[in-house]
Amino acid sequence: MAVKYDKAVVLLSGGLDSATTLALAKEQATTVLALSFDYGQRHVCELDAAKEIARTQNVSHRILSVSLKTIGGSALTADSIAVPKDGDTEKGASAIPVTYVPARNTIFLCYALAIAEVESCSAIYLGVNALDYSGYPDCRPEYIERFQALADIATKGAIEGAPVVIEAPLIALTKAEIIKTGVALGVDYSLTISCYDPDEEGAACGACDSCRLRKQGFQEAGVADPTRYIES
Amino acid sequence: MAVKYDKAVVLLSGGLDSATTLALAKEQATTVLALSFDYGQRHVCELDAAKEIARTQNVSHRILSVSLKTIGGSALTADSIAVPKDGDTEKGASAIPVTYVPARNTIFLCYALAIAEVESCSAIYLGVNALDYSGYPDCRPEYIERFQALADIATKGAIEGAPVVIEAPLIALTKAEIIKTGVALGVDYSLTISCYDPDEEGAACGACDSCRLRKQGFQEAGVADPTRYIES
Secondary structure (H helix, E strand, O other): OOOOEEEEEEEOOOOHHHHHHHHHHHHHEEEEEEEEEEOOOOOOHHHHHHHHHHHHOOOEEEEEEOOOOOOOOOOOOOOOOOOOOOOOOOOOOOOOOOOOOOOHHHHHHHHHHHHHHHOOOOEEEOOOOOOOOOOOHHHOHHHHHHHHHHHHHHOHHHHOOOOOEEEOOOOOOOHHHHHHHHHHOOOOHHHOOOOOOOOOOOOEOOOOHHHHHHHHHHHHHOOOOOOOEOOO | OOOOEEEEEEEOOOOHHHHHHHHHHHHHEEEEEEEEEEOOOOOOHHHHHHHHHHHHOOOEEEEEEOOOOOOOOOOOOOOOOOOOOOOOOOOOOOOOOOOOOOOHHHHHHHHHHHHHHHOOOOEEEOOOOOOOOOOOHHHOHHHHHHHHHHHHHHOHHHHOOOOOEEEOOOOOOOHHHHHHHHHHOOOOHHHOOOOOOOOOOOOEOOOOHHHHHHHHHHHHHOOOOOOOEOOO
16 A cells, blocks of 8 residues: 555544554554544443554554543433443434434544644544444544535645545445455454443443444454453 | 524633624523633633623533643643734744644534534534634634534434534624624623733733734724733
8 A cells, every 4th residue: 555644643442443444544654643532431441442452553642531421412421321232222213323422523533633733644544434334423424525624624734735634444344344454454353342331341242233243244254253252 | 683593502712702602692592501611721711701701691601621732732722832922923824823723613613513412402603703813714704614514414413404503693793893792782891801811810911912903893893991901
């Protein structure tokens, strides 16, 4: 793969998709800065996973504290809303599950935009993908296009002729294709956590939407699933 | 003025523009929620001003802590960059001053979008204006248009057919017109702080770009300037 950027920011959640995105970004940018958020998520062991992924992929890593928990409104941040299991997700009229966190990707992208500006990065990589997107509004191609349109004029760098490019390299891939891509790049998926409701040691529940998509992805890719599941 | 919205969020910085915007929003929305940010700003007395403005205008008020200081890159958040005085602003090639905070309005709008979604608000008011905008990229009409385009598809509410409307009622007004509008609505400008470099009691320096625009505004509006300046 040809190098496209001198320096890039990568949003790293600690999950399978972002770990793969980080590996792809390393192919396309000379220097990579991984960025994670401590946003009051239930699954805070994600952050430990992100640290370990950044360490093993040998990139610098920053964790920003952002106050999404005080906003509430999601099963992933509010203790009062349960994570749906075994495909019983209550999606309502819009087919958007309760695990949707209001404006989360938008807030993360904005912080990444600020960091990119201060650190002179020319691209932001994020691991959203449209096929497996579970109905989240901020994981669709048109969402990325509109954020790009905003970024094209929102910053000092943009005005000076160098807008930040938003790269979503997984956007059109299936989970199986993502896994195959990552395996080819040497990603260690045993370090990643996708579960919405893991135990304190980071073992996956195996039953939430995210676990189900991940399991199916490994099966379809023909790759052994290295996930540590909670023993039942 | 006709009521347009059941409930709206208003970004309240504690300055002259946002205090006027709050008064305008109260005319157009039945319920108003004022939102301020503690972002490591030098001029933290702004937040006390915001509290007092919300109290006297009789609206509920939330302050969110956001970590812009850890991002740095601006004279308003980094102690190492001085606030320019007496019009000697170093603007560089792009005419954007060092008081520009990377992606600040974008980050604030994203949080407002999240709050609007959780609190079922149908509009977000913010007090940006294009004529006096000092060269900030995120205070222009096209910026608001592109943020609106993003908001139109970014949230659960948007997907369900009720996107949040971004209202920037001051966008085309001069500082003098803003002051006249606020005076007509009973805004007490003695409570507001516009200075980028006030003293600890909130007295204004009278010399930074923001003080100069404000002073000139009161003069042009023919309104007595209630600002408390640092005695020299």
